[in-house]
Amino acid sequence: MSYINLLSIGSQGGWTVALVGYGIVFVALVALVIVFVNLPKLLQINLRSKLKKQGKVSSDSEDLSIEGSVNAAIAMALYMHFDQIHDEESNIITIKKVTKNYSPWSSKIYGVMNQPR
Incomplete structure (x- = not known):
């Protein structure tokens, strides 16, 4: 089977694309789980090496x-600190009336007065 035959418009091509897509998503999710499970262990190893360089010995247990x-x-605490950096607003809302040019397209008089007979 060639690559073109696998992706043909027939029923076999649709199943192949679906299975490959699900497989890619499943492999990506498994890889993310492995990374997130092992990340704290890697960070602790890094922290232990920094403590040993500073002369603060910590036991492995x-x-x-x-x-x-x-x-x-x-x-x-960080959220509250960075939230205070923003300026306090006056909480005053100013509404300005905007004059619009006359347009017969939005006039209701043409829709109300000119009823079909």
Whole structure:
């Protein structure tokens, strides 16, 4: 089978494209799971090497991760800090009347007065 035959408009081509598409998505999701599961381990290895360079020895069994509540508190503090950087607005809304040129297309008189008989 050639590449052209696999992608033909027949029923076989549709199934092939669908299966290849689902396969690509499944492989990508598995790769993302592997990356996100192993990322904290890689970050801890990096943190341990930095601590050893600074002379602060930590045992390998010691967990260097930060609790979720501490992460939430740090995130909230950063959000509140960066939110205060924006200028406070006066909360006054000014509405200006805009004059429009007369247009017979939007006039209701032509639709109301000229009823068909």
